[in-house]
Amino acid sequence: MTGRGQVRFDDIVKMHGEFAALKGVTFEIQPGEFFALLGPSGSGKSTTLRILAGLDAPTSGRVFIDGQDITASDARDRDIAMVFQSYALYPHMTVYENIAFPLEMAKLPKPEIGPAVREAARKVAIEHLLERKPGQLSGGQQQRCALARAIVRKARLFLLDEPLSNLDAKLRLETRTELKKLQRSLGVTAVYVTHDQEEAMTLADRMAVFMAGEIQQVGRPAEIFARPNSIDVAAFIGSPPMNLIPARYSDGSVEIAGHRLATTLREGGERDVVVGIRPGAVRIAADGIPATVELVEDLGDTAILDLDCSGTFIRARVSDREIPRERAALSITARAKDIHLFDSTTRRRL
């Protein structure tokens, strides 16, 4: 790693009139990292990216890049490249001119521009389209053109604002893989905004989960998946989402639908909790919570079961070998280490 592209957000607040879009956001991104800003729409992830890019100014707080306070500096002085959700290609210019534009603005000598443009185009496999206008390209090609324009300058930071959301499902998967490879090969720090948790999970080295203008959790995707630190993060990460069941905790176990499940928590006394169990962690067992199969969604290699446990609704993901019939009665359980416990008032992990 070159050590370029280290980012620090220090207590950033952004107000839109009375509405707080960001309520004191603090995080750090390491050089060379692929960092995702994940959250539902309106959670503040895009605002965060725009503040980093210099397109919006924070109400308070400071932004540092490579240790330098850039809170007040202009977008064009930040040495940041960005891929917009809409691609924002310049329609009156050819693909070549689009990619060359940032180099021209950086006053690169003309003889160096041509090779640099072709190199960037080659990396995203659009060398054969250089003479076309954006309007003559397919959605995927436009997206590549936007990528090429962003990587051509070798900026210290590479920002991506939902770059895959306008592609169809198949192309999105392909591009996702390529994007990751591209970032690896360039060794550049990438900040990636998405509302798609699967995208964030697969692409990011680390990610920040945004909810209502605040960062709920920062960490490696696997870490956040395994130990979500609040009910909101637990509900947002994972598909199908985690089962969240209000229950009563006492002395190391919880009671769900009249059945006790052991937990890893070693704490005396009683309290109201919310129990989180991922659908994949629900097991069909001889002894457990009695359940009726309401609906079977067969996905081929696995199936999602909607279970009614005497009024409590639980979803389970089972392998193709154990798919029950609808209306069938069975009993389910989960291992202690697969049971997440959250405080029902603070909504934090216990």
Add this chain to the structure above:
Amino acid sequence: MTPRRIRIIVVIAISLIFLLAWAFPIVWSVLNSLKNDRDVLAYPPKLIFAPTLEAYRDVLFGSASILPNLVSSFIISIGTTVITMLMAVPAAYALARLRFRGKKFAGFYVLATQMLPPVGIIIPYFLILRNIGWIDTYQGIILIYLSFSLPFAIWLLVSYFEDIPFEMEEAAYLDGASRLRTLWRIIIPQVRGGIAVTIVFVFLNAWNEFLFAVVLSGNTVRPVTVAMFNFVSVEQTLWAKLAAVSVLAMLPVIVLGIVAQKNIIKGLTVGAVKGGGRR
């Protein structure tokens, strides 16, 4: 005849009526400009006659040549167009982009100036110009034309600027372009069509304006519209000459229209931005 055939004939007939109504003034002007004075007044109108360029010769090189008036019209129209565009383009961009209190009202006010009947303000304009000594001067008449053309041009251009997504500009800033350079390299090329349309309209309005020209100028500054009126007098109207001047006066505007056409390419931005749009 099949019903389909009848329908086609009806459609063609209706189209022809419209075409005739649209083409008649032009055809009438061109035909009359090629007639001699006797043929012009012949009744019923002659469709077959010996064409002559006499009227053209007279109005161009005769004693009452309109050449100086054409020059006069050019100075006024080009002056008005250039100054209008220099001011309207930045103004329209600002109006389209910047968010400020009362923006909606400002837009309406700009248009409201177009609703004023010219006759209602011609006396105040006359008094103002007389006080500053600009009656019958180029700067005076251009100033008056600006008061109409500028709001109109701004109003027309704003919608073109508004069609360009914000993200396009933001991308340019991040690519290292300044605001002015973004306007020049990214925005203006995309509103080229709108600018061409606006130029045509502003030029056309200035070129064909008569009322203000005849009241606020007339001796030193004498555009072709005012000069034409000389052919209409109490005793007689010189129809052939009037028609010839009309045809001549039409030519520059036609040329401008053809030149502008090349720039009026619609749908230039289509496909460049997906999903995005205005915030």
